Amino acid sequence: MSGKLAVQIAKLLGAGRIVGTGRNPDSIKQVLESGADAVIDLKRSDEEIADSFKKEARKVTISFLIFCGDARQKY
Template sequence: MSGKLAVQIAKLLGAGRIVGTGRNPDSIKQVLESGADAVIDLKQSDEEIADSFKKEAREGYDIILDFLWGRPTEILIKTLIPHELVPVSRRVRLVQIGEKAGSTIPLPAAALRTSGLEIYGAAAGMTPESISEGTNQVWEWIKEGKLSMDIEKVPLNEIESVWKRTDFKGKRIVIVP
């Protein structure tokens, strides 16, 4: 769900080409419908994932919003390392947001020296003012119908049964009184 929103927001902020990742065929379809230009299926072998990252990079990545960390990010970072010594021509900003695929990765030193990779935590530079401004902007886009989310409203008296469910698959649950 967060990735689908990120794709929509990136488009609204003027992003050019957007490449997403996913494992579930329905989610992959939804990410494409949300505006991604391509989605890399993470159920492939590591070699196929690396080849897909390289292929979809085309002219390179400017910003990577990383909700996964773990093995997929490790593979992606390795694809950014040039095979010959060349001057770094562009920076690649990786914003680390989540860790659905793991909380640690081996990080090759060459990735930091030669690829232009810059890694930031999602909270870097956040201020109460920027959070308020961003939240207000998102609410405006929701009101204008520019953002869509799959939401299920559930009465508060059903919270126990909802807590035990496992069928959300990208859906957000909103508890209402």
């Protein structure tokens, strides 16, 4: 819930491009419906996740990063 809210707030504040993350297919869909331009699937391998972040970072200048969730939960 907090991640989807963060996406909506970022849009309202004028974020140019928003990249979300998720593990659950339904949550990923909801993050996109909330206004994210892209979502990185955290169920992929560490290397694929890192590559996805690098790919997205090349598209924009990152102004800020919002992390929502339990940092101890990897998958």
